Amino acid sequence: MSLHVKKTILIAIQLFFLWLINELGYLLAQTFHLPVPGSVIGMVMLFILLITGVIKLSWIEAASGLLIKHLAFFFIPIAVGLMNFGPLFLKSGISLFIVLLGSIVIGLYVTGFVSQSLVKKGGDVKDGRTRHTA
Numbered sequence: 001m002s003l004h005v006k007k008t009i010l011i012a013i014q015l016f017f018l019w020l021i022n023e024l025g026y027l028l029a030q031t032f033h034l035p036v037p038g039s040v041i042g043m044v045m046l047f048i049l050l051i052t053g054v055i056k057l058s059w060i061e062a063a064s065g066l067l068i069k070h071l072a073f074f075f076i077p078i079a080v081g082l083m084n085f086g087p088l089f090l091k092s093g094i095s096l097f098i099v100l101l102g103s104i105v106i107g108l109y110v111t112g113f114v115s116q117s118l119v120k121k122g123g124d125v126k127d128g129r130t131r132h133t134a
Contacts, residue, residue: 007062014063021046 025042028034034041049055067074089096 011063011066014060015066018046018060018063018067021049 022039022042025040025045026038029036029038029041046055046060050057
């Protein structure tokens with residue numbers, strides 16, 4: 001089997017694993033009638049599993065790298081769907097703009113603060129990614 005085929009199979013298995021965690025999040029949200037989307041619960045579960053070492057980053061790194069690489073592609077359906085909300089934007093456009101601008105500023109500030117804190121902690125930075133060893 002060629003290296004390309006092996007890598008494709010590995011990514012497919014990792015994507016299936018990520019999908020299972022996502023579906024488990026939806027199942028928990030539905031079963032316990034939680035007011036949080038199942039996708040968010042799935043991401044929190046994945047985060048906890050990664051932090052605790054139950055799941056190793058290497059088990060999902062190839063698939064998650066692929067998803068991040070093509071992240072903009074996943075926003076196309078959302079952008080197309082927003083075209084249906086033209087009247088809402090005309091009516092409440094300024095309010096939405098203020099909320100979005102505030103969210104951007106807060107997001108940038110928090111991201112910068114966390115990044116600076118991690119750098120001060122002395123994280124081992126290689127090729128732009130911080131490595132955490134268990």
